Amino acid sequence: ILSVIGRGFYGKVQLVKKKGTNELYALKSVHKSLLIEHQKVHTILSERNVLMKSKHPFIVDICFAFQTSTKVYIGLEYVAGGELFSHMRKCKKLPLEEVRLYVAELCLAIDYLHSMNIIYRDLKPENVLLSMDGHIKLTDFGLAKMLSPDLKQAETFCGTNEYLAPEIVQRMPYGQPIDW
Numbered sequence: 001i002l003s004v005i006g007r008g009f010y011g012k013v014q015l016v017k018k019k020g021t022n023e024l025y026a027l028k029s030v031h032k033s034l035l036i037e038h039q040k041v042h043t044i045l046s047e048r049n050v051l052m053k054s055k056h057p058f059i060v061d062i063c064f065a066f067q068t069s070t071k072v073y074i075g076l077e078y079v080a081g082g083e084l085f086s087h088m089r090k091c092k093k094l095p096l097e098e099v100r101l102y103v104a105e106l107c108l109a110i111d112y113l114h115s116m117n118i119i120y121r122d123l124k125p126e127n128v129l130l131s132m133d134g135h136i137k138l139t140d141f142g143l144a145k146m147l148s149p150d151l152k153q154a155e156t157f158c159g160t161n162e163y164l165a166p167e168i169v170q171r172m173p174y175g176q177p178i179d180w
Contacts, residue, residue: 001027010034010044011071015078024078025063029071044072047141050118051076058109060129060139079137081130088125102128105136114176117147119154123179124163147175 006013011030018025035041051062051074064075084102088094106128113120121143129137143158153173165178
């Protein structure tokens with residue numbers, strides 16, 4: 001374990017180095033007791049399942065997953081550039097060419113998820129990581145929803161308040177367009 005790189009209500013994300021190879025990973029650990037207490041067990045399972053199913057250059061890769069008696073762990077590729085949110089705060093105004101690149105890459109990632117019948121449901125700058133070569137990686141799939149072929153809508157009120165789609169705020173059934 002090298003450092004803590006993120007914290008949330010249910011757990012944290014640590015930068016870890018694999019012994020022997022020195023490979024770096026972002027290790028997400030989540031307390032089972034909190035998931036059970038808040039009836040959120042499905043979120044970690046959904047996140048793992050979506051990541052296991054996804055293989056895209058602009059979506060963070062899952063490398064491994066395991067659990068102990070008290071925690072669930074998801075090992076993710078380490079994306080060294082940090083959050084788009086932090087980058088935006090630091091720059092104040094992003095260059096137009098950077099914005100175009102990020103938007104294009106996000107569109108490709110979201111379109112890919114939609115092609116697999118997945119709604120992301122939590123698009124925000126904090127969930128977009130930047131690689132050292134300047135490309136984006138979408139992360140944090142805890143609110144993602146896999147739709148079945150016969151179910152094309154969801155009704156769960158979820159997301160981050162500042163970024164909620166109007167359909168969610170109005171408590172209407174919604175589909176993939178809310179990600180746009």
